[in-house]
Amino acid sequence: xxxxxxxxxxxxxxxxxxxxxxxxxxxxxxxxxxxxxxxxxxxxxxxxxxxxxxxxxxxxxxxxxxxxxxxxxxxxxxxxxxxxxxxxxxxxxxxxxxxxxxxxxxxxxxxxxxxxxxxxxxxxxxxxxxxxxxxxxxxxxxxxxxxxxxxxxxxxxxxxxxxxxxxxxxxxxxxxxxxxxxxxxxxxxxxxxxxxxxxxxxxxxxxxxxxxxxxxxxxxxxxxxxxxxxxxxxxxxxxxxxxxxxxxxxxxxxxxxxxxxxxxxx
Amino acid sequence: xxxxxxxxxxxxxxxxxxxxxxxxxxxxxxxxxxxxxxxxxxxxxxxxxxxxxxxxxxxxxxxxxxxxxxxxxxxxxxxxxxxxxxxxxxxxxxxxxxxxxxxxxxxxxxxxxxxxxxxxxxxxxxxxxxxxxxxxxxxxxxxxxxxxxxxxxxxxxxxxxxxxxxxxxxxxxxxxxxxxxxxxxxxxxxxxxxxxxxxxxxxxxxxxxxxxxxxxxxxxxxxxxxxxxxxxxxxxxxxxxxxxxxxxxxxxxxxxxxxxxxxxxxxxxxxxxxxxxxxxxxxxxxxxxxxxxxxxxxxxxxxxxxxxxxxxxxxxxxxxxxxxxxxxxxxxxxxxxxxxxxxxxxxxxxxxxx
Numbered sequence: 192x193x194x195x196x197x198x199x200x201x202x203x204x205x206x207x208x209x210x211x212x213x214x215x216x217x218x219x220x221x222x223x224x225x226x227x228x229x230x231x232x233x234x235x236x237x238x239x240x241x242x243x244x245x246x247x248x249x250x251x252x253x254x255x256x257x258x259x260x261x262x263x264x265x266x267x268x269x270x271x272x273x274x275x276x277x278x279x280x281x282x283x284x285x286x287x288x289x290x291x292x293x294x295x296x297x298x299x300x301x302x303x304x305x306x307x308x309x310x311x312x313x314x315x316x317x318x319x320x321x322x323x324x325x326x327x328x329x330x331x332x333x334x335x336x337x338x339x340x341x342x343x344x345x346x347x348x349x350x351x352x353x354x355x356x357x358x359x360x361x362x363x364x365x366x367x368x369x370x371x372x373x374x375x376x377x378x379x380x381x382x383x384x385x386x387x388x389x390x391x392x393x394x395x396x397x398x399x400x401x402x403x404x405x406x407x408x409x410x411x412x413x414x415x416x417x418x419x420x421x422x423x424x425x426x427x428x429x430x431x432x433x434x435x436x437x438x439x440x441x442x443x444x445x446x447x448x449x450x451x452x453x454x455x456x457x
Numbered sequence: 458x459x460x461x462x463x464x465x466x467x468x469x470x471x472x473x474x475x476x477x478x479x480x481x482x483x484x485x486x487x488x489x490x491x492x493x494x495x496x497x498x499x500x501x502x503x504x505x506x507x508x509x510x511x512x513x514x515x516x517x518x519x520x521x522x523x524x525x526x527x528x529x530x531x532x533x534x535x536x537x538x539x540x541x542x543x544x545x546x547x548x549x550x551x552x553x554x555x556x557x558x559x560x561x562x563x564x565x566x567x568x569x570x571x572x573x574x575x576x577x578x579x580x581x582x583x584x585x586x587x588x589x590x591x592x593x594x595x596x597x598x599x600x601x602x603x604x605x606x607x608x609x610x611x612x613x614x615x616x617x618x619x620x621x622x623x624x625x626x627x628x629x630x631x632x633x634x635x636x637x638x639x640x641x642x643x644x645x646x647x648x649x650x651x652x653x654x655x656x657x658x659x660x661x662x663x664x665x666x667x668x669x670x671x672x673x674x675x676x677x678x679x680x681x682x683x684x685x686x687x688x689x690x691x692x693x694x695x696x697x698x699x700x701x702x703x704x705x706x707x708x709x710x711x712x713x714x715x716x717x718x719x720x721x722x723x724x725x726x727x728x729x730x731x732x733x734x735x736x737x738x739x740x741x742x743x744x745x746x747x748x749x750x751x752x753x754x755x756x757x758x759x760x761x762x763x764x765x766x767x768x769x770x771x772x773x774x775x776x777x778x779x780x781x782x783x784x785x786x787x788x789x790x791x792x793x794x795x796x797x798x799x800x801x802x803x804x805x806x807x808x809x810x811x
Contacts, residue, residue, distance in 0.1 A: 365544070
C-alpha cells in the first residue's frame, strides 16, 4: 500500500505577490547588472590599471585578512567554547560586535586606536616606525576586524557541537589539552574552519566602510575592488564600475557554490 | 600465571548533586578486582565512573587510588582526567571518527609517551589481543561493526596502561555473538575493572564483587556470590536472583561444569549459561511425572523467609535458589538438611552462549 500522493497547494495570492516581489528584489538587480555589463569591452576594461591594481590589492588584502582571521580566530573560538556561561556571553558579545556595527564606525574606531595621533598608533610609530592608517597593512587590519566574527561564530558552534564527547574520551586516554586540540578537535572541525574561512574571506573582499575610513582609497595600496567600483561610479566611469561589480559578483557566486552544502542544500 | 597487579586500589566515597539526582557513592576495590555496578536507569551508575575519571567533580567526599587523592574538595585537590591512571570505555565507544582503528589505539599510546612508529606497531599487537585482525586495523570506526568498534575501544583504553579500567555498559549496544567475544576479552583483563552493566550475566560471570545502586545511593554491595545469593530490594532480586549455571551445550542437552545434565527446549552448542528463575523450580518429596524432564534429588542448605514466600537454597548437584510458599515449606517439612526432589520444565530454561 502506498499513501496517496498529496497534491502541492498554491499559497494564497497575496503571499505569492509579496514573496515574488521579495525574490525580485534579490534577483532583479543581478539581472540588471548582467545586462548592462559592456561585454564587448570587458577585456580592455579588465586590463586597465585601476582594475588590475584593485584586483591585486583586493587579493592581497582579503587573503591576508583570511589568514589573520584563521590564525587568531581558531584559538579564540576554542577559548570561547571552553568558557563558563557568563564570561562566554561577555567575550562573545565583544567578538560579534563588528558584525552588527556600521563598518564606518569600525573604521573610525580603528583610526582612534591606531591612527598616528592616537595613543597606541603614536607609540607604534615612535617606537617601531610602524604606520598603519592609509597602508595595505592597515587595510588588512580593517578587513580582519569586520570579518573575524563570521569565522569565530562558525567555528565556535562547530567546536561546541562536535567536541565534548571526543575530547572527554581523549582526556581519559591521557591526552593533555594541546594534544586533544591539535589531534582531535582540529581535524573534527576542519570543515567548519574551511566554511568559516570562506565566509570571512568573502566578507573581507566586500569590505568598504571600515577600509575607506581607516585607509582612504589609494590606488595600488588601499584601493580594493569595492573602493575602485565606488570611485569609478563617482567619477562617471560607469563601464569600469559595471565590470568591477561583475568580477565581485562572480567571486561571490563561487563562494556560495562552495558553501552550498552548509547553507543551501539542507 | 598472570602477575598480581600492585596498583589499582580504588577508594571512592562521595556525594554529588546532579540536577535532581543526589548521588551518594561508596566503592572500594582491591588491585585487579572486577566490580560490577548494577542498578536501574538513572541510578547514578555512570556518574560514579565519570567522577572517578575526572569528567565531573564531586561536591563532598573523596576519590583516591592507591592512596593518591584525585578529587577531594576539603583539601582542594583536583587531578585532571589526563593525569589520572584510569581510562574509560564508553557505551557509544567514542572512537575518533577521523582515525583508523589502529590510529585510535596509537593515539592512546602516544598520549602516554610512546613515539609514532612504536605506537603504531604496539597498537597492532593490542588489537590482536582484542581478537581483531590487521584488516580491521586500517578501517575507520564507521566501517566497523558495533562489536568490533567496542573491542577497539577496549584495546584503546587498555593501551594507556591504566591501573583501573572503567567500562560503561560496554556490551549494551552490540549483538549477542560480539557480547560473548567481548566478555571473554574483559574477563582476561588483569587491571582493576569497574563495569557498569544492565546484564545479570555480565555481573555474575565477570565480577568479583557487586555494587547495587538505586536512586543515586548504594543499596547493597559485597562479594558477587553474597549479593547474588541474598539480593536486597525488589530490583536487585529480579536482576540478580536468577539462577545461572555454566555448562556446555550439545543439541538439547547442557552438561553443567559439575557433570549434571539438563534437558533444554532449545538446540545449542558450545559453552553456555543456563538461566532459570527461582520460581520455576518445583519442590516435592518424590520424583514427579508430567513434563518436568529435569528432576534431581538434593537437599536444603538454607531457608530465607520473605514477606510472602520462602527462598530455599539447594545444594548439589545443582546449587541454586528456589522460591516457594510458606505452605509448601510446612507441607514438605523443609528445614536445613532435608532431602527433597527438585524439578524444572525444559521450557523454563533459557540458554545463552558465554
